[in-house]
Amino acid sequence: MSVENLKTYLERAIEDGHARLAGEGKKERIHYIATNHSERWSDPEEKIRAEFWAELIYKYEYDPRRIKFEVRVPRRTPNDVADLVIYKDEECKEPYFVFEAKRSDISDAEFAQSIEQACGNRASLGSPFCGAIAGLTRRLLRFDKFPPGERERNHLTDIPKRYGNPPQWRFYKNKSGQDLSAVSRDKLRSAIRKCHQTLWEGGRRSPIAAFGEFCKIVFVKHRDEKNDDRQDADPYDFQRRDGESSDELAKRIFKLYATEQEREPGVFTDPINVEPPVLAQVVEHLEGISLDRTELDTKGVAFEEFMGGFFKGDFGQYFTPRELIAFSIEVLNPERKQLVLDPACGSGGFLLYALDHIRREANRRYPNHKTDSRQGISHYKHWHDFAERNLFGIEINEELARVAKMNMIIHDDGHTNIVGHDALDFLTKLTAIKPELVPGKFDLILTNPPFGSVVKGTEKGDGYLDQFDLRRYLNKSTTGTEPDESAQGERDAKRGANAVKARTSIKTEILFIERVWSYLKPGEGRAAIVLPDGILTNSSLQGVRNWMLSHFQILAVVSLPQFAFAYYDAGVKASIVFLRRLQDGEILPNDTPIFMALAENIGYDATGRKTFNVTVESEIPEKEKVERQSCDLFDYRVYFEWSKVNPKEPGWSERHREIIPDTGLVAQWREFQRDPTPFFV
Known part of the structure; x- marks a missing residue:
């Protein structure tokens, strides 16, 4: 792509002398040379109008001398003016197209008002066409063949080029100047x-x-x-x-x-x-x-930012903060041939970060994939095969399953492996829905299961709870509906399965522990699971811990601060527990080391405000910047570009972020894997 094509229409107009910027700060103004008109450049609507004006010149080939600004409209409010008017004649007496230009972030109601304003101005000026522009959103109407009150059948697809016939369509595949384009x-x-x-x-x-x-x-x-x-x-x-x-x-x-x-x-x-x-x-x-x-980074960050706000509040229980997901992925370090599952996938965060991990690996392996066609094919195949064949998610909420599918589609791809169903249902039912969901098959499971809700056998039907071995390791207090049996209950729990009566209701997070075990490969399968600290510390849950120790190797426990989920209205104290499923009959020595850590600064606080320690690595003012952002979990390297989308508050806009390998607790985990001895001195 040439440098010419990389320039915006407005940059070309300024370079060609059709417009110029003068002054600084709030006094900066844009001067439209051909019509001897100037406006305050800090006005957000002026940015939209200026770029669109330049598009009329370069894309639609209209003479800048025939495009007038702030045209007074007769027979309307004395101060009413049309933002932009294209004229058919050099004397600018015959209006051709009337436009209203608005901020890109206006509401639908405000945009509808701008349409009516454009239609009223058009009628008064006697123009055959009018439209409203609000960033990427635009609506164009024609009245050369329709009555003034029509708003439906007179939709105009695009602006005619140089007074020509209106095109049937606006966007064509691979047609120069009329194709779809990437966006910021x-x-x-x-x-x-x-x-x-x-x-x-x-x-x-x-x-x-x-x-x-x-x-x-x-x-x-x-x-x-x-x-x-x-x-x-x-x-x-x-x-x-x-x-x-x-x-x-x-x-x-x-x-x-x-x-x-x-x-x-x-x-x-x-x-x-x-x-x-x-x-x-x-x-x-x-x-x-x-x-x-x-770009995938652009799509990923935009959708993730939107969903971060969207899931706050009523749907907070479905959202895992991205720093915790990224940390879990770094610790487990997925490989492209491994099968990955999240049985409570929500919007798909763990799966997307696993995919991003493999994509970064492809970038390292094929550094010239953007210029070398053979590398490009290998690069695409490296991560896309993983996305399509190796990522699986189960989500009980159908609407959220749809969100996860959409998220995978946006990231190219793997959406067909998202199953909208109860992950705690009978394994045979899940396999019938998705044959690939075979127990004992998955290399990695990453999940943040729902906390606190109780599964009742009477509501789920015969045999539902009976499929879980863990039900026999519980005393009454684990149901959340019955009182603790005090010392007797604790003694029963410690004695194990045979001493405790099977429960008729069990908390979901306990059942998910066993479901994770069911899907992991014996001896090899590893998991990262977010669990409430009660499972790790409550004396009444000793039976659950006994079961876990007889079925898993506890690899690591990373304790999170109380506020880790507070921003999403879930204030339960929790930890990320890393596990390996034991081989059948495998017994670990009692002194098998476990990595245990406390993370205090996890990159955000209870209000969601970022708490990274920031070091600027490089900066070109009002152009680009690179920061190192550090927390207890790991360090990010974050790339920014200068954005003027909001003219009132121009500033840095994140373009891309990546985890710096072997930093924070991730680095300590790697050291522990190599030699755990120093950690116990």
Whole structure:
């Protein structure tokens, strides 16, 4: 790609002398040379208008002398002006296209108002076309063949190039200047937020239901881009056609979704449940973005940031803080041929970080994959085969399973191995749903199972609890519904399975310990599991610990601070426990070493505020910066670029982060593996 193509339209306009910036700080202004007009550059709407004005010049080939700013509108409020007007004549007497330019982060209601404002201005000025622009979202309408009140059938796909005929479609595959493009993290994050706001419909849907519908729509968008049957210069299907009503667009999107459902019936089982006008708005937000071309780091950070806020509160129990996930992955160090499972996968965090770990390995192994086609194929195969064949997740909440599938789709790929089902159900049922979920097969299991809820045999049916050997190692207090039997209960627990009556209700986290054991390979399989400290310390749970010690080697226990899950409204004190499943009949010596550590600074506090110790490694002011961010768990190296997306608060925007190998507790764990002796001096 040439340097010319890397420049924005506005940068080209400034370089070619159509505009210039003068002044500094709040006094900085942009001057539009051809029309002798200037505006305050700190105004957020001016950034949008300026970039769009430059796009009209370079993409749509309009003479800058025929594009007027702040055009006074007759017969309307005395101070009412149109943001931009393209004229057909050199004297600028015959309006052709009227535009309203708004901030990229405005609400749907505000955007609808801007449309009406554009339509009113258009009517007063006598222009055949009008539109509203808000960042990547734009809506264009034509009135050369339609009455002034029409808002549906007169949809215009794109701006005509140099007064020509309006195109039938806006985006075409591999067609110069009309293809989909990659976007920055900030623009993608803004688009995701807009989509969720549109689908939420002011509270008509729950946030998680809105996100579920978003996942289905993103699935269609992703598959449309990936459609190998589409020839070069053919239009994409995920966009609104010229003159197409929202009902017609919805019908086409529903058909695309149904086709993909037939190809992969296990991915999304229910239909898209969104009204056509709402669906049309979501398409409007997404149609110009290429999910396929946008960098994986960009997509990963944007979706993760959005979901971090989304899962706070009512859905906090489904979200594991990313620092804890990253640490667990570093300790277990997945390999590309290993099978990885999360039986309580939530939004898919552990699986995605395992995939990222293998992708970084591919980057090291094939450093020239972006320029060497042979390396490129090997690089892609290295991590994509792992994503497609080696990553598995089970999630009882169907809506969350859908989120995990979408997350995998965005990261290319592995979504077909996400199962929406109860991981504690009969193993034969799980295998029937997904034949690959074979007990004793998995090399690694990483999971943060739900805490505190109680599984009752009377609610689950005959035999459900009977499948768990651990039920015989519990005294009454572990159910959470019956009183402790005090000293007698503790003595029974210590005596083991035969002395304790089988329970009729058991806490989920206890059952998950055994389910993890069931799926791990005997002798080799390792796990990282987040457990409440009560399992490790309560005297009434000695029976559970006895069972664990007879079935696992405890490799490490890393104690987390009380607030580790507080930001997500889950204040249970917990630890990450690393385990290896013992071979049948294997007995460990009593003095087998266990790595035990206390992590105090885990990178964030109870409010979610970052607490890393930061060292700036390099910086080019207002361009790029590299930081080293340290906590007890490990150190990150974080790459930033300067962002002006929010003109009121320009600043550093994270582009990419990576864990620095062998730092923090990860480094101590590696030392312990080599020689545990010094740790016990």
